[in-house]
Amino acid sequence: MEITVYLAGEIHSNWRNELKEKAKSLQLPLHFTGPMENHDRSDMIGEEILGKQPDAIFRDEAASSINNLRTQLLMQKSDLVIALFGEKYKQWNTAMDASAAAALGKPLILIRPKELHHPLKELSSKANVTVETVNQALKVLSYIFETE
Amino acid sequence: MEITVYLAGEIHSNWRNELKEKAKSLQLPLHFTGPMENHDRSDMIGEEILGKQPDAIFRDEAASSINNLRTQLLMQKSDLVIALFGEKYKQWNTAMDASAAAALGKPLILIRPKELHHPLKELSSKANVTVETVNQALKVLSYIFETE
Amino acid sequence: MEITVYLAGEIHSNWRNELKEKAKSLQLPLHFTGPMENHDRSDMIGEEILGKQPDAIFRDEAASSINNLRTQLLMQKSDLVIALFGEKYKQWNTAMDASAAAALGKPLILIRPKELHHPLKELSSKANVTVETVNQALKVLSYIFETE
Amino acid sequence: MEITVYLAGEIHSNWRNELKEKAKSLQLPLHFTGPMENHDRSDMIGEEILGKQPDAIFRDEAASSINNLRTQLLMQKSDLVIALFGEKYKQWNTAMDASAAAALGKPLILIRPKELHHPLKELSSKANVTVETVNQALKVLSYIFETE
């Protein structure tokens, strides 16, 4: 049985690769999907496909509609969602993806530095499990396949 | 991960083949389904299977019930729906299919010539993304598989 | 028991008033809702609330998003949907509303002139009942309350 | 027909009262619900009911579980959700509530200052309508009840 995991959240650090490589070395039957990780391209995908937009707000609208289509499709095809919050940025789209996952009935793991516990308390309460490191999230994934 | 795409809309032009061939040349893991593309057969399928009907309205009823069964099944098995509107014809069944896709939670791409923006404005607002060409739709599909 | 009916479709003729008055004279416990019936205002509501938009397409986007919010809310609160197609206009939003009603499990009555049977055949097949006049639709509504 | 509106988001400013009073002066049949607006009490409700917790993280867990219960119940009973983002704070719970509303099929209005358009672009794309002021949101609500 293979499990498909959607990796929501921060695209500025290397956490997805770290998780994928460790999962691979453990030979876990996991398949990972996630958002466009090139930040500039994620912001410009609307104009890349639809052409020049009137201003920055409309450029954002065009890009976000395509990013949301991608997330909707990949999240629907996933069995579990991991959402990671970093120290910087607003990350409202990460909160949005995590909440959508919970509403869809997808098991949800939240990764956040301890320092962020207060502003993330409602989301943490909605997640199945909240951890602080990628390693801990991987241990939860691994546990699903273990029986003793 | 393979993605199944239902291609709703106009059956008078060659847009489905254009899309399929370009997807193939890009080696994207896409699987396409869609309606009966032979217009006459689509109209006559009711009488072809159920026999002569009393008049044109009942012939339409018989055909549409079979066409709807086909669409319902193939759309349920799809991950994403693309609906294309052309310049001609009423195309109310295309609007119906696009709306059903959105109601089912299927990601939806609308392709329409710019000139049709006004009568399609509510449907465009319900779609995830609205584009003007088959090429643009393909770029959205391709973007789902790219990570950088 | 009161039944709430959403009246989708054409806003250029007087059919909603005709239906409401006849229902009133029959003292049926029906409550009617529907779209903005002032066509210009429906088209301009985006700019009326959000301010001047860059061009006609963005004006349409702004208007349709507000019209869709209205339809979504009122349709969810309704027990039954009636969709009327007239002789003129594209009416793709009517087809969209009718299809969304069916997908939501709302009983659906279609009113259309006989001449439109062919382009509306798939939508007609999805509706519970297709009639040609407002009077016939009212008879269906009345029948729900009768027991003999 | 009365419409129940859940007011998600910022509890540091007076926007809920402003909206309620304007709605009242327009005699709109609106009923409003929302979160605990006393910020300290919202943070302390866990310890208030369950007693002293081991540390700040567990105090947050206890409080957020009760706040989430409240939000879940009131949002399920609402017909529409308005989510307001201000200039300050992380507001991840607002993003969470807005996303949950969309996933539940609740019509969603987003209020945010223009300056926040970039970090809120995905959420804005998921909302039905994004506005910049409480007045604009009220106009959308009012429009639902108007027919001409």
Place this chain on the structure above:
Amino acid sequence: MEITVYLAGEIHSNWRNELKEKAKSLQLPLHFTGPMENHDRSDMIGEEILGKQPDAIFRDEAASSINNLRTQLLMQKSDLVIALFGEKYKQWNTAMDASAAAALGKPLILIRPKELHHPLKELSSKANVTVETVNQALKVLSYIFETE
């Protein structure tokens, strides 16, 4: 708290009146709905509203589409469904209504003479409770309101 009960099944006997009168004499807060009880009118409602049909099969189609619309609406507004099977007739529409009720998550009471236990065994297994008399069904309804 009022409970709305849809009474599916046989329209040739007087069981609905019997049940309603007994419920009334017990002053239970029950509201009853059900199908058209005039058998001829139920069969002819298609032609009554839509006009003369080509033959008996199309007359049946026209009638059943209107009867199904009625049942769908009233069953969706009900809290519980009672389905009664008599000794005569095919009663496939009763089996259909009972099964639809179960699929919708509506509590379901089946009333059938003991003699019919074998052909109704699968439906009986799907119902919450199977009884043999109207009186027994009424006792189940009454039990819902009792606490000791």
Place this chain on the structure above:
Amino acid sequence: MEITVYLAGEIHSNWRNELKEKAKSLQLPLHFTGPMENHDRSDMIGEEILGKQPDAIFRDEAASSINNLRTQLLMQKSDLVIALFGEKYKQWNTAMDASAAAALGKPLILIRPKELHHPLKELSSKANVTVETVNQALKVLSYIFETE
């Protein structure tokens, strides 16, 4: 794309084999499931597994609970349901299965001899397509895979 078809209905004739063989000769990618076709075993499966029951009614209860479990599982895994009614027997479980399929959103084909049109009219109206022969049903299945 393979399509899984659940074959509900009569187990006294050979119609399932006829359908399977014809589908095979057409090389259609169809996978068929259905109920226990040994009538005696279907009736006795409760006692076979659970042991002697107090009387015929309890024997029926035991058998039907196991038959319903089987149908529920196989129908949930199917893409389409075909329900066949023959000339004999009550067949209320067939009506139940067909109605459950429709309620689950499964495309539904009804096969019935013309003579049964009147008692099956409501179920026929709920099905996508009603045909009279196994051959016609197969043509509908085949049509799903054809594009011209």
Place this chain on the structure above:
Amino acid sequence: MEITVYLAGEIHSNWRNELKEKAKSLQLPLHFTGPMENHDRSDMIGEEILGKQPDAIFRDEAASSINNLRTQLLMQKSDLVIALFGEKYKQWNTAMDASAAAALGKPLILIRPKELHHPLKELSSKANVTVETVNQALKVLSYIFETE
């Protein structure tokens, strides 16, 4: 806004009355429902309505089917569920009701003595809030209506 609360669990103590009276003295707009509180009648309701059963197991089956119908209906009409576990008895039906509430998306409060924390840990994790006393549960209910 009135909130309907289903009170699942132990029927051997007086906790429901305690909760109702305190809610009344606080003038909270709460409406309470729950199971049959007469334990003997709850056990005998099957035979009371359906007549003498073959043995104790069949008597249990008959009673539980009627008790489950009652719970299903009242829980579907509720906005929130409170489940109380006491020191004695197996209380598997309480665990069943609490789990069904969570699966239905109903906000869930668990009341249990501290001593039972270990065997109830998975259910506690599924509930929104776990408390130890009726008073604490009432405070959660009251908090829903407070805004400062």
Place this chain on the structure above:
Amino acid sequence: MEITVYLAGEIHSNWRNELKEKAKSLQLPLHFTGPMENHDRSDMIGEEILGKQPDAIFRDEAASSINNLRTQLLMQKSDLVIALFGEKYKQWNTAMDASAAAALGKPLILIRPKELHHPLKELSSKANVTVETVNQALKVLSYIFETE
């Protein structure tokens, strides 16, 4: 067609291996999943991954959140659930899993010793089938694949 079965319940006896081996010897296309069967590890998994917790209750909370994530994911991927109750222990999580399975529409088989019929009567009534031995459950599974 392969069927995936989630095995809920008691982890102190060897019943899962017994079932798997017998299924294997019958060459049934069954795939089994289930909870962590090492009882100590199941209790300690929270601290194993998240670190030392303040006391036994918080240790339980941490463990149960991870166990629930596992169960939620594996149950959603299953076609059928078997829940076994033994003579000892509270087993409220087994009742919770069985009830969640029923609420998700998963076919449910209950295995329990005859002696437990009274406290399990409501859960038994909610299950599709209740048996007393692992062998009987296997016969039900086997029956799904047999046709004569």
